[in-house]
Amino acid sequence: MFELNRSQKEIQKAARDFAKGEFDKEFTLELEEKREYPEKIWKKAADLGFIGIQFAEEYSGGGLGVLDGCLIAEELCRKDSTMGMVLTLSGLGSEAVFRFAENGLKEKYLAKVTEGDMLSGIAFSETDFGLDMSSINTTAIPDGDALVINGKKTHVINGGSAGFYIVLCKTGQDEDPLKNLSMVLVEADCDGITVKDSGEKLGLNMMKTSELTFKDVKVPVANLVGKEGKGLSQTDAFLNEIKILTAAHALGIAQGAIDRAIDYVKQREQFNRKLARFQIIKHKIADMATKVELARLITYKAAWSFDNGKPDATLISMAKMSSARIAVEVADEAIQLFGGYGYMKESEVERFYRDAKIAELCFGNREAQKDLIGEAVIGKIK
Ligand SMILES: Cc1cc2nc3c(=O)[nH]c(=O)nc-3n(C[C@H](O)[C@H](O)[C@H](O)COP(=O)(O)OP(=O)(O)OC[C@H]3O[C@@H](n4cnc5c(N)ncnc54)[C@H](O)[C@@H]3O)c2cc1C
Secondary structure, eight states: OOSOOHHHHHHHHHHHHHHHHHOOHHHHHHHHHHTOOOHHHHHHHHHTTOSSTTSOGGGTOOSOOHHHHHHHHHHHHHHOHHHHHHHHTTBTTHHHHHHHSOHHHHHHHHHHHHTTSOOEEEEOOOSSOSSOGGGOOOEEEEETTEEEEEEEEEEEETTTTOSEEEEEEEOOOOSOHHHHEEEEEEETTOTTEEEEEOOOOSSOTTSOEEEEEEEEEEEEGGGEESSTTBHHHHHHHHHHHHHHHHHHHHHHHHHHHHHHHHHHHHHOEETTEEGGGSHHHHHHHHHHHHHHHHHHHHHHHHHHHHHTTOOOHHHHHHHHHHHHHHHHHHHHHHHHHHGGGGGSGGGSHHHHHHHHHHHHHTTSOHHHHHHHHHHHHHOOOO
């Protein structure tokens, strides 16, 4: 566990080399400024097998694990926080298709995602319900061989660019959310879908985030992903996989921020000394490096638990929560070390800081993770 195997090291190096070769700083700043998707780089990443590496080879995946995906996400985010997240979230939701759907849906959609022909997204959150998915209002009502979807989803990553969405809907009358929610695959070009931009964001600016409205949208019943009524437990399982990915994003962001801070303190002179020679600066770097290593260990261990068939939900929540916090703290300290230059776009660390924050908010925020961890650790109370 404490050393990556040869294949993992090769994947790590391939991702590092790809990012070094493709993520040009000026070009990235331009894309972020124009809020443009890195289309060509996404296609190249897919050609090299970086998208959907955990999917089976029959779907053009790499047949590898979530840990391998983490290594890619870490290296890409280390070189560029936005680019790394945008590329590794290009197929968001396809994980649910791979893990839960019938073969027909897998055959129809997964290769398109892994080969870079289609983006995808998840439409879970609603204006009134973010974390509390058991209370959603969007419905999918059976009508012959079809399901008719009505409702409104918010903050959908890739909304308006994706080829399909995994939509969490109410499908049953049962009061118990563990029995009445389902995941439904909805093609983006179905009649009745309208898309509206969610508005300007703090970070992740190369990627669209949209509100989707579904008005009598008809999809075949065969588009149910997994079992009818099992949407909530499937969502929990899906989010376990995505929380590990988010922890890896955060780890890469933290590593990228400290890389830049170290370079800077080694060349910047004040009071006739390199900043790196001040003891307080050494201590700051030591604290940052220790945090990054802790994030790495817990993220890899969480991924390892997933790949070994026993996803440890408590550990995964710990990894997501702590890596995301570490990314925010390390990027914050990196800006401090850069001084005034850290506040400028040119430094890159300001963008790492902005991008880090989303890792704390999305796919289960800090408070929710603490709830899960606290309950698991304390256990039954008599
Ligand atoms: C850039 C971006 C991209 C997103 N992408 C997607 C996407 O692709 N698909 C999708 O479905 N959603 C997406 N989301 C939505 C995101 O998952 C939600 O914002 C998140 O789940 C939180 O929901 P909320 O904003 O409604 O906050 P709320 O659930 O209203 O929570 C607000 C705050 O209240 C506190 N809180 C809430 N519940 C509790 C509790 N039980 N105990 C203690 N404190 C609590 C927390 O501090 C929390 O941050 C995205 C959001 C953003 C900003």
